[in-house]
Amino acid sequence: MASSAKLASFRLPPLPTIGEVIKLFNLRAEKQLSQNFLLDMKLTDKIVRKAGSLRGAHVCEVGPGPGGITRSILNAGAADLLVVEKDKRFIPGLQLLSEAAPGKVRIVHGDILTYNMDGVFPRNIAKPWEEDPPNLHIIGNLPFSVSTPLIIKWLENVANQTGPFAYGRTRLTLTFQKEVAERLTASTGSRQRSRLSIMAQYLCTVHSCFTIPGRAFIPKPEVDVGVVHFTPLVRPQIQQPFKLVEKVVRNVFQFRRKHCRKGIEMLFPEARRLELTETLMCEADVDPILRPTEITIPQFRALADAYAHLCAQEPNLLTYEFREELRLKRLGRLKGTSPGTLAGAPQLSL
Numbered sequence: 001m002a003s004s005a006k007l008a009s010f011r012l013p014p015l016p017t018i019g020e021v022i023k024l025f026n027l028r029a030e031k032q033l034s035q036n037f038l039l040d041m042k043l044t045d046k047i048v049r050k051a052g053s054l055r056g057a058h059v060c061e062v063g064p065g066p067g068g069i070t071r072s073i074l075n076a077g078a079a080d081l082l083v084v085e086k087d088k089r090f091i092p093g094l095q096l097l098s099e100a101a102p103g104k105v106r107i108v109h110g111d112i113l114t115y116n117m118d119g120v121f122p123r124n125i126a127k128p129w130e131e132d133p134p135n136l137h138i139i140g141n142l143p144f145s146v147s148t149p150l151i152i153k154w155l156e157n158v159a160n161q162t163g164p165f166a167y168g169r170t171r172l173t174l175t176f177q178k179e180v181a182e183r184l185t186a187s188t189g190s191r192q193r194s195r196l197s198i199m200a201q202y203l204c205t206v207h208s209c210f211t212i213p214g215r216a217f218i219p220k221p222e223v224d225v226g227v228v229h230f231t232p233l234v235r236p237q238i239q240q241p242f243k244l245v246e247k248v249v250r251n252v253f254q255f256r257r258k259h260c261r262k263g264i265e266m267l268f269p270e271a272r273r274l275e276l277t278e279t280l281m282c283e284a285d286v287d288p289i290l291r292p293t294e295i296t297i298p299q300f301r302a303l304a305d306a307y308a309h310l311c312a313q314e315p316n317l318l319t320y321e322f323r324e325e326l327r328l329k330r331l332g333r334l335k336g337t338s339p340g341t342l343a344g345a346p347q348l349s350l
């Protein structure tokens, strides 16, 4: 076996620096694509160390760009590195790296938001959900406009054990705009507590690793950057479908400065709002005058369970969306008709 001793001691041969690669392949950062590069290998090594041991690991790096983090992943002893990069200008530079680490790097020119990870890693690395995480990591420094929708998509994948989580509790080490990183990790009662805090923390252990000042990137972005590590929980703290949890959390946070009761009311059609909110709050045993930011995850669990219970009794509730009702009402007013008479309007009243 070429095996562990060799893997552990693997170092990339001398290569042009990332700065030189950028010059060599004329990789000017595209401002409209929010490209900001990390050239300092101490920093890229530090990000990669936060993923944990990569010795012999399978890794997917999202948005490798000129390859700074890619080099650190290879130097950390990864055995198999799949990089997914949307901008084809970076492919030749990544091929250079692939040649320097023969048999270790697979390059995909694609969009990580739509890329299907089913079957891209060997099945035999999968671990049962209840066991330790598999030796598979996702690492990346993506533009913020991509990392936020991506984490929401991946959290839904965690809930359903699909995509990268079909292999078990795959760990993620990703960068976000500092404010988003703070929301992801915010504890109960803190100013940054938001929908994202609940959705991430009910499914994962979420750690804020460190902050990278904007000046460390070339070109310098407007904001600082937070590195966040996620490990999916063996047992999610809320045992309801992701979409149902997302709906409850979204409604509660709709009026973040008001009592939580106000947002919860919006889960129900106007005619039955008070009655059903009363039933839900009683069953969940959550104080209606708490602010959304003060609600703990066990309390969100109680709210989601009580809402699921009500929906089981009256399935129409599940499809009710207050904003949709509002939209139809406005439309009805514009057309001088009532929402119920609009052609194709969903049945909203119960």
Ligand code: SAM
Binding pocket: 033, 034, 035, 036, 037, 038, 039, 062, 063, 064, 065, 066, 067, 068, 069, 084, 085, 086, 087, 090, 110, 111, 112, 113, 140, 141, 142, 143, 146
């Ligand atoms: N990781 C590199 C670094 O740290 O220097 C580059 C960081 S730059 C902020 C983001 C990279 O992600 C760029 O190379 C960009 O082309 C790539 N990217 C942007 N959107 C992407 C997407 N949807 N799928 C894959 N790559 C993407």
